[in-house]
Amino acid sequence: MxxxxxxxxxxxxxxxxxxxxxxxxxxxxxxxxxxxxxxxIDNHSPDASKKPQRAESPPELSAWLADWEWEAGLSDLRTAAAGMSGLQVFAAYFDKEDHLTFTTEFQDAYGQIREAAETDGVEHLSLTVVNDILYEDGTESQKDADLIGRLTADSGSRGRHVEEIVNALRSYPFDGVELDYEKIPSSDWDGMSLLISELYERLAPLGKSLRVVLEPGIPFDKVKLPSGPTYVVMAYNLHGGFSGPGPKADLSFIRKLGAKMDSLPGEPYLALAAGGFDWLDSSGKVTSLTERQAEELASLSEASPGRDSESGSLHFRYEDDDGNKHTVWYADEETLALWAETARSIGYSHVAIWRLGGIGEESLGWMKSVGASS
Incomplete structure (x- = not known):
């Protein structure tokens, strides 16, 4: 119905x-x-929360001082120290028995380095351990990959290495330790990660810090690095002794590296390299230069350095007394500032400088201003 x-x-x-x-x-x-x-999706993207949070951190600057050029390094330190929160002393190596060893230069210089750091207000002084083997005949094996395998082979070898580092801190009372172990085979990364974790756990109760240097080619998203230590990634070696002429880094390289670093724990440092290289055209022989040496070469040869737009680096060509032609690339204050600003724009405000000694006056002034502005 x-x-x-x-x-x-x-x-x-x-x-x-x-x-x-x-x-x-x-x-x-x-x-x-x-x-x-x-x-x-946004929260899991590479450009999500990590970068803005890191970008908000105040800038921090640290630098390395090498034992083989410690006097020139101390001179630079006295100028730039006001802007630095930390100083890493590149000084601990290995002997043929895989034990830590220190050069005579470092042993003679340690007291002056410590005094200068305290006088100039550097808050944190760290001992850098590098996987170079020094032999009694004066030869050496730099960045020895096999050494890493022996040090990290098992809990016993790692434990012995950890205790040797702790004992070194008793002999030389640094505020912390930095591991600069390079050319690590992929098969040794599990052991290396365990060493980092075990060393951090041993140092923390002693009030000592741990910092770890990482090469840019490491797959950070696949290597399991523990939280706690500070990590510093080398943003250089784009060109060098292994290549033809060019800058140590450029802006594209820094941005790509920053994207890779998002998977690292904590607030990593980005390491920038001062100075540059001189390439001999005829043979390809490469000589490392400090910024001051590069400036002197340009002045003596009456060259007018040009600035590369993609890297901010300076470059020039000259002819030596024997008629050989050279190409020089190097970083100055403007270069370092541009690299650091590029890093900060992608979320990384902590910068480390390799290395003190022969840095130009304007670059030292920039270094002084970085930490002072935080």
């Missing part, structure tokens, strides 16, 4: 309203779902 016309009209209007409500509810649900999905 059909309902009266008036009832059918009211029923029809009611159903129409219900349909509109249902459609509106569906649209709202869809918009909400899209919004949630967007948030989830």
């Amino acid at each position: 059909l309902a009266p016309r008036s009832l059918r009209k009211r029923s029809s209007r009611k159903q129409s309203v219900l349909r509109r409500v249902a459609i509106l509810a569906s649209v709202l649900c869809l918009l909400a779902a899209v919004g949630v999905a967007w948030l989830l």
Whole structure:
């Protein structure tokens, strides 16, 4: 039986309203779902929360001082110290028995380095241990990959190495330790990660810090690095003794490296290299230069350095007294500032400088201003 016309009209209007409500509810649900999905995707993207949080950190600057050029390094330190929060002393190596050893230069210089750091207000002084083997005949094996395998082979070898480092800190009371172990075979990274973790756990109760240097080619997303230590990534070696002429780093290299670093724990440092290289055209022989040496070469040869737009680096060509042609690339104050600003723009405000000794006056002034502005 059909309902009266008036009832059918009211029923029809009611159903129409219900349909509109249902459609509106569906649209709202869809918009909400899209919004949630967007948030989830955004929070897991490489440009999400990590970078802004790191970018908000005040700038920090540290630098290395090498034992083989400690006097020139101390001279630079006295100028730039006001901007530095830390100094890493590149001084601990290994002997043929895989034990730590220190050069005579370091042993003679340690007291003056310590005094200068304290006098100039450097808050943190660290001992850098590097995987170079020094032999009694004066030869050496730099960045010895096999050494890493022996040091990290098992809990016993790692434990002995950890205790030897702790004993070194008793002989030379640094505030912390830095491991600069390079050319690590992929097969040794599990052991290396365990060494880092075990050393950190041993040092922490003693009030000592741990910092670890990482090469730019390491797959940070695959290597399991423990939280706790500070990590510093080398943002250089784009060109050098292994290549033809070019800058130590450029802006594209720094940005790509920064994206890789997002998987690292904590607030990593980006290491920038002062100075540059001199390439001999005829043989390809490469000579390392400090900034001051590069400036002197340019002045003596009456060359006018040009600035590369992709890296901010200076470069020039000259002819030596024997008629040999050379190409020089190097970093000055403007270069270092540009590299550091590029790093900061992608979320990395902590910078380390390799190395003190022969840095130009304007670059030292820039270093002094970095930490002072924080």
